[in-house]
Amino acid sequence: MTETASPKRLNRGRRSQAGWLNRLLPWAIPGAFILIWFVISETEMVPHYLLPHPKDILATAATYIFGKAGNGAYAGRFLEDLMASSFRVMLGFSLAVVVGIPLGVLSGRLALVSRMLNTTINALRAVPGISWLPLAMVWFGIGLKTTVFLVALAAFFPIFLNAEAGARQVSPILLQAGAMMGVRRLRGTFAILLPAAMPSIITGLRLGMGISWAYLVLGELTGVPNGLGAVIMDARMLGRIDIIVVGIILIALIGRFCDLGLNQLLRLSFKSARRLQ
Numbered sequence: 001m002t003e004t005a006s007p008k009r010l011n012r013g014r015r016s017q018a019g020w021l022n023r024l025l026p027w028a029i030p031g032a033f034i035l036i037w038f039v040i041s042e043t044e045m046v047p048h049y050l051l052p053h054p055k056d057i058l059a060t061a062a063t064y065i066f067g068k069a070g071n072g073a074y075a076g077r078f079l080e081d082l083m084a085s086s087f088r089v090m091l092g093f094s095l096a097v098v099v100g101i102p103l104g105v106l107s108g109r110l111a112l113v114s115r116m117l118n119t120t121i122n123a124l125r126a127v128p129g130i131s132w133l134p135l136a137m138v139w140f141g142i143g144l145k146t147t148v149f150l151v152a153l154a155a156f157f158p159i160f161l162n163a164e165a166g167a168r169q170v171s172p173i174l175l176q177a178g179a180m181m182g183v184r185r186l187r188g189t190f191a192i193l194l195p196a197a198m199p200s201i202i203t204g205l206r207l208g209m210g211i212s213w214a215y216l217v218l219g220e221l222t223g224v225p226n227g228l229g230a231v232i233m234d235a236r237m238l239g240r241i242d243i244i245v246v247g248i249i250l251i252a253l254i255g256r257f258c259d260l261g262l263n264q265l266l267r268l269s270f271k272s273a274r275r276l277q
Helices: 007-043 054-066 078-109 111-125 129-140 144-169 172-180 185-220 228-238 241-269
Strands: none
Touching: 007 054, 054 241, 078 111, 078 144, 078 185, 078 228, 078 241, 111 144, 129 144, 129 185, 144 185, 185 228, 185 241, 228 241
């Protein structure tokens, strides 16, 4: 006589299968992309000087990341470039946060501030980032200040707009209930308003972090000596497509890790962020 599996065992099995599926699902599109890339390279549908073989990209990445300085044009430069680019991104992003969230919250709650800011901010938001590059170079020269300015400017708009939307959607009834319980305006801002607006604020921060890395490359195209964007620009001048592809992949991976780190930091810092998970 065969034994039938218990409902608890079946449920554990289903949860285990669902867990594996959830862990593998994020890698489905990258895996399919790499497979297609490998097939295209093996069949030489695209010349290798336009799209290098994945094996060549891995070899170049290994040299760039783990190689010994002096063994090649880009050998062993990764750590230095990563530190330089990360510092520029974090500085620009921090400036955008410090300015964007308070202004967004004020604009979302005070009609006077909204009327004063929205026309200017929405007009500036429509200006392409590359249009600011010549002016930034005139103002700040080549180097850290120009890159930080471009990163902060780009990150500011999604942070401001989402903070504004989140603050505006908070029901006045919540603040009125807090006032009836003796919660003063300043405490109510931190205890009621910001937690209620947290979903939109987090969205703005994540968008701002992502666009910061995109504008980092624009800022580093000005001729700075180090940084991931500087490597891509230098490789373009030398015709090193493999280094360009490696730089793009590394920026994508670092941007994703920064997004995960930001999400984790918010969860550790704010109870309202933990409740969203």
